[in-house]
Amino acid sequence: MREGPFRRLRHPIYVGGILVFGGFSLVFSAWGLLLTGLLAVLWFFKARHEEALLLERFPEYAGYRRETWF
Numbered sequence: 001m002r003e004g005p006f007r008r009l010r011h012p013i014y015v016g017g018i019l020v021f022g023g024f025s026l027v028f029s030a031w032g033l034l035l036t037g038l039l040a041v042l043w044f045f046k047a048r049h050e051e052a053l054l055l056e057r058f059p060e061y062a063g064y065r066r067e068t069w070f
Helices: 010-029 031-059 063-067
Strands: none
Touching: 010 031, 031 063
């Protein structure tokens, strides 16, 4: 799984979602930025939990983690 967006990012959906919601918030609502920030924090901790599960199941995931950004 080292092709496409996964070559550089472990969680491209989360990063893309934050960029999209952040962009909409900049256009439509300053309060939306606060909600986008909260969503980013939620997804950050969700991703950490998912990665812990992946490390248990696939020890080689640690190497992939070192080579990629969030």
